[in-house]
Amino acid sequence: MAGPARPPLTTFSLRAHLLIVVVATLLPALLVAGLLVRHVVADNREAVEQRLLQAARAEAALVDAEIGGTIRALQGLAQSDHVASGDLPDFYAQAQRLLATQKTWSAVTLLTPEGRQIINTGRPLGEELPVVIDHDSFQRAVGTKTAAIGNLRRGQVSGEMGFPVRVPVVRDGRVPFIVSAWITSSNFATVLTTQASIADEWVHGVADADGVVVARSRDAERYVGRRGTAGFLERYQNADQGVYRGTALDGTTVYSAFVRAPLSRWIAGVAVPAAHVDASFRQSMFALVAVAVLLVAVGGGGTYVMSRRVARDISKAADEAEALAGGQAPSHAPARVTEVQRLLDGLARSAALLETRQRERDEQVARADAARAAAEAADRAKDEFLAMLGHELRNPLAPALTAIQLMKIKGVAAESHERDVLERQIQHMARLVDDLLDVSRLRRGAIELRRERFDLSEAVSRAVEMTAPIFSEKHHTLDVDVPGDLLVHADRVRIAQVLANLLTNAAKYTEPGGRVALRARADGGCIAIECRDNGIGMGPDLVPLVFDLFVQGQRGLDRRQGGLGLGLAVARTLVELHGGTIEAASGGTNRGSTFTVRLPTAKATTADASARPGQPQAAFRRIANGDGGLVMVVDDNRDARETLVDALQEAGMAAVGAATSAEALDLAAQRHPAVAVLDIGLPDVDGFDLARALRAQQTSVPRLIALTGYGREQDLEAARQAGFDAFFVKPVDISVLLEALSPSCN
Numbered sequence: 100m101a102g103p104a105r106p107p108l109t110t111f112s113l114r115a116h117l118l119i120v121v122v123a124t125l126l127p128a129l130l131v132a133g134l135l136v137r138h139v140v141a142d143n144r145e146a147v148e149q150r151l152l153q154a155a156r157a158e159a160a161l162v163d164a165e166i167g168g169t170i171r172a173l174q175g176l177a178q179s180d181h182v183a184s185g186d187l188p189d190f191y192a193q194a195q196r197l198l199a200t201q202k203t204w205s206a207v208t209l210l211t212p213e214g215r216q217i218i219n220t221g222r223p224l225g226e227e228l229p230v231v232i233d234h235d236s237f238q239r240a241v242g243t244k245t246a247a248i249g250n251l252r253r254g255q256v257s258g259e260m261g262f263p264v265r266v267p268v269v270r271d272g273r274v275p276f277i278v279s280a281w282i283t284s285s286n287f288a289t290v291l292t293t294q295a296s297i298a299d300e301w302v303h304g305v306a307d308a309d310g311v312v313v314a315r316s317r318d319a320e321r322y323v324g325r326r327g328t329a330g331f332l333e334r335y336q337n338a339d340q341g342v343y344r345g346t347a348l349d350g351t352t353v354y355s356a357f358v359r360a361p362l363s364r365w366i367a368g369v370a371v372p373a374a375h376v377d378a379s380f381r382q383s384m385f386a387l388v389a390v391a392v393l394l395v396a397v398g399g400g401g402t403y404v405m406s407r408r409v410a411r412d413i414s415k416a417a418d419e420a421e422a423l424a425g426g427q428a429p430s431h432a433p434a435r436v437t438e439v440q441r442l443l444d445g446l447a448r449s450a451a452l453l454e455t456r457q458r459e460r461d462e463q464v465a466r467a468d469a470a471r472a473a474a475e476a477a478d479r480a481k482d483e484f485l486a487m488l489g490h491e492l493r494n495p496l497a498p499a500l501t502a503i504q505l506m507k508i509k510g511v512a513a514e515s516h517e518r519d520v521l522e523r524q525i526q527h528m529a530r531l532v533d534d535l536l537d538v539s540r541l542r543r544g545a546i547e548l549r550r551e552r553f554d555l556s557e558a559v560s561r562a563v564e565m566t567a568p569i570f571s572e573k574h575h576t577l578d579v580d581v582p583g584d585l586l587v588h589a590d591r592v593r594i595a596q597v598l599a600n601l602l603t604n605a606a607k608y609t610e611p612g613g614r615v616a617l618r619a620r621a622d623g624g625c626i627a628i629e630c631r632d633n634g635i636g637m638g639p640d641l642v643p644l645v646f647d648l649f650v651q652g653q654r655g656l657d658r659r660q661g662g663l664g665l666g667l668a669v670a671r672t673l674v675e676l677h678g679g680t681i682e683a684a685s686g687g688t689n690r691g692s693t694f695t696v697r698l699p700t701a702k703a704t705t706a707d708a709s710a711r712p713g714q715p716q717a718a719f720r721r722i723a724n725g726d727g728g729l730v731m732v733v734d735d736n737r738d739a740r741e742t743l744v745d746a747l748q749e750a751g752m753a754a755v756g757a758a759t760s761a762e763a764l765d766l767a768a769q770r771h772p773a774v775a776v777l778d779i780g781l782p783d784v785d786g787f788d789l790a791r792a793l794r795a796q797q798t799s800v801p802r803l804i805a806l807t808g809y810g811r812e813q814d815l816e817a818a819r820q821a822g823f824d825a826f827f828v829k830p831v832d833i834s835v836l837l838e839a840l841s842p843s844c845n
Contacts, residue, residue: 107503120678144354147376148342150312151356151369154301155340158291159367163307165203165290166264167364169280170246172197173266176207177278182268189215191224194644203286205257210277212241221256221281229255233263238616239272240265248363250307251284251324260284262313284323288314300375302347306366310335313365324350335359335366340741344373501742501833546588547812548676551699554593555585555619555626562598563617566835570615577602578616585619585626588701597681600666601694608692621700625679630697632802636692637685645683646671656724667694674698728773730754730840733763733789734806739829743776743806746833752840759783760792767793774840777823779807779814787821794822804839806831 102147176197181190187209194207198220208228209218212459214237216228231237236249238598249263261283268276285685291303291314291320303316310332312322326332330345339359347353353370360367433440559581570577587594598617605615609632619628637645646667667683685691734740740756747754755770762785767775775793779786790803803823807814818826825839 105730107388133676147371148354148356150370151301152342152358154303154341154369155356155358155367158303158305158369159358159365161290162365162367163274163360163362165287166248166360166365169201169204169264169282170266172201173246173278173280177266182209182276182278184272188224191218191220194218194220201280202289203282204280205259205261205283205286206253206281208263208279208281210237210279212277218254218441229556236263236265240267240277242288244269248307248365250309251311251313253324254281254283257281257283261287262307284314284319288316288319290314291316299701300371300558302353302370304368304370306368308364310366318349327541331355331357331368334679354356364802375498405506410822442458499745501739506524522762531595549590550590552586552588553591554583555587555628555698556581556583558591558595559617559619560590561595562602565599566596566602566606569603573606573611573613575606575611575612576614578614579618581617581619581628586701587626589677589698590673594698596679597670597673597696598628598630601672601696604666604694605630605632605634605692608632613789622697625699628698629693630696631691632691636688636690637683642683642685644682670696728753729770730774730776731763731766731770731801732756732773733758733760733781733786734778735759735780736778739778743833745838747837751838758785760789763789764792764796767796767801774802774804776804776836778807779809780804785815790821805838806836 102555151479176194179190179193181187181193190209192210198204198207206221207221208216208220210231213229214234216231218224219228222228232255233249233252236247237609239245240247244267246267247265249265251260251262253259253352254261261281263279263281265277266280267274283345287305291305299663301316304312304322305314306327307313310327312327315322320613323438327335327526328346329349330343334341334343335357340357342354342356344352344354344600347355347370353375354376355370357366357368359365414415460504512703563577589780602615602617609615613633615630615632617628617630619626621627674696679696681697684693684696730747732740732743732747732754734743734756735758737758740758744754744756755766755772763775763777766772773789777786777789782788784792786805786807790805793801803821804825804827804830805818805823806827808829815826827836827839
């Protein structure tokens with residue numbers, strides 16, 4: 100057996116393969132060189148990060164040193180006797196002298212605990228001053244009685260960006276005044292320029308506790324007063340120091356380091372453009388790539404020179420192989436490479452062998468095609484034969500059964516025993532024909548289930564009625580226990596057929612006077628139907644095979660049970676088509692048998708089928724003949740035609756017969772029948788065309804009933820298309836036909 104098909108492989112030339120060899124040889128060395136370069140670059144990058152972090156720490160120390168010096172200077176001013184005595188002019192002069200010594204200060208203020216400025220060195224003494232607006236730092240200084248550092252804002256007096264440093268004046272545990280120094284951003288930025296290690300590419304900055312830029316060594320006028328980037332804010336809120344690669348406020352990718360100053364809790368940061376740090380890495384990688392390209396070029400050139408000679412011979416071999424694939428004879432071209440010459444010789448031998456194998460394969464394919472065509476023709480012939488067999492068997496059965504039933508109607512009792520025997524045997528033959536045709540349809544998947552939601556007890560009642568004659572004949576006791584609330588969504592007629600086959604099987608293989616029980620119950624999500632008998636049972640070797648075609652239990656030469664071994668096979672297939680299961684069990688010989696069918700329970704929401712289920716043996720709808728009109732019977736079988744006409748007349752109906760379609764059309768034109776019972780297989784025009792002709796001819800269209808030996812699904816559909824009102828398969832029980840014609844039916 101052939102394995103799964105492989106996907107087509109991508110092919111490369113010999114030169115490409117040799118180039119791959121060169122690259123594969125150089126690749127490990129290039130990888131090692133790349134790893135070394137990467138390691139060196141990583142070390143350099145780590146050294147840069149450490150320098151950044153050290154610079155940030157130094158900057159944080161400068162920030163705290165500056166702010167700490169401011170706090171100490173303000174604390175000394177807060178101890179002034181002029182504050183205690185309330186000598187505001189002298190305090191103003193003292194503050195002016197201190198201001199001159201502080202290069203980062205812009206003004207000194209004195210405030211009351213209520214936030215009112217009473218002295219501001221930026222304004223003349225006695226001038227009205229605004230109320231403080233930096234409530235956060237002011238309240239912290241008053242509440243904690245310790246120094247407090249405010250965040251960056253625009254000054255009310257100077258109008259410049261800056262921040263206050265506040266020191267409370269404490270007297271006897273009270274805070275009568277707050278002394279503050281106003282430090283502008285431009286003055287504070289001079290602290291950053293004191294670092295001797297600042298490179299041209301590095302940017303230094305300081306941010307307050309809210310992440311707002313207080314001072315920056317570059318573009319201060321653009322970025323002072325703006326909050327840092329989202330990445331910077333997230334990192335400094337989660338750690339007191341760190342180094343990371345991110346984006347600066349101007350959108351440049353940078354390596355940044357930040358450190359939180361211990362005293363002020365402000366952030367000192369240093370950044371350098373990533374391009375500057377990565378420049379050495381790019382240079383190293385460029386050098387590595389250049390060397391790699393050079394090596395590959397040298398190797399590729401050598402490969403090209405070496406592969407030309409080999410490629411010529413291999414190309415010859417490829418041409419020979421393509422010619423061989425195209426059915427051409429090899430040219431036997433010589434090659435200078437020994438291995439290629441061996442390949443060419445092998446191709447020549449393969450060409451001869453392929454030619455031989457091709458002839459053999461063509462012969463085998465021709466034989467296989469002929470065998471397949473013969474098998475398909477035989478299968479078609481078998482199906483046609485079965486259909487014809489059913490038709491030919493039903494045609495003689497129909498008049499025989501009708502004649503027997505007519506004898507009953509007439510009350511002929513002299514040969515009642517023989518009549519009963521004939522009726523039973525004819526009905527038995529009809530069941531055999533139905534089983535044969537059902538098997539054929541099931542094997543071809545030609546049976547269509549017509550599902551509806553119904554109570555299982557209805558199908559059970561129908562099956563019991565169908566099998567009543569055999570139970571009566573063998574004097575069996577049938578015990579039926581089926582609740583009236585078991586709902587299934589299935590084909591009503593096919594489920595009844597399954598149950599009838601099980602009951603018939605139980606009756607056949609149970610000695611006269613036996614007992615058969617049919618019970619049903621809800622079992623989880625399904626309905627379990629059990630048919631149990633006390634008959635001859637089955638051996639363990641028969642149980643697994645009992646549902647196979649033509650398999651039967653052990654019988655005597657008299658074959659009293661009859662049948663072809665098809666009923667259980669049909670039952671299993673129908674049950675499985677419904678999504679159910681069927682099982683057989685037996686305790687052994689003479690211990691009876693049990694057959695269990697499980698069908699899915701119908702859901703409460705299952706919608707009923709749009710049409711009632713039917714089969715070829717059932718009418719499309721009931722036909723009424725209440726107007727006493729004439730019934731015309733058309734059948735080329737004389738016995739079938741005459742016995743049916745006699746039976747209808749005996750039942751009190753006006754009936755006439757016709758043997759051909761032409762005779763039927765003439766008779767219909769003369770007598771205008773109300774109902775026409777038509778055979779389909781007529782010798783001149785078939786029953787379908789006759790039905791259309793009758794409807795076209797009559798001003799009052801007669802009701803049409805099909806009565807035929809053809810019972811396939813396609814025959815039923817053709818009858819619908821032809822306009823028939825009912826469809827019956829021969830032999831039909833005369834009582835069923837009379838019921839369809841009865842005035843009480845509608």
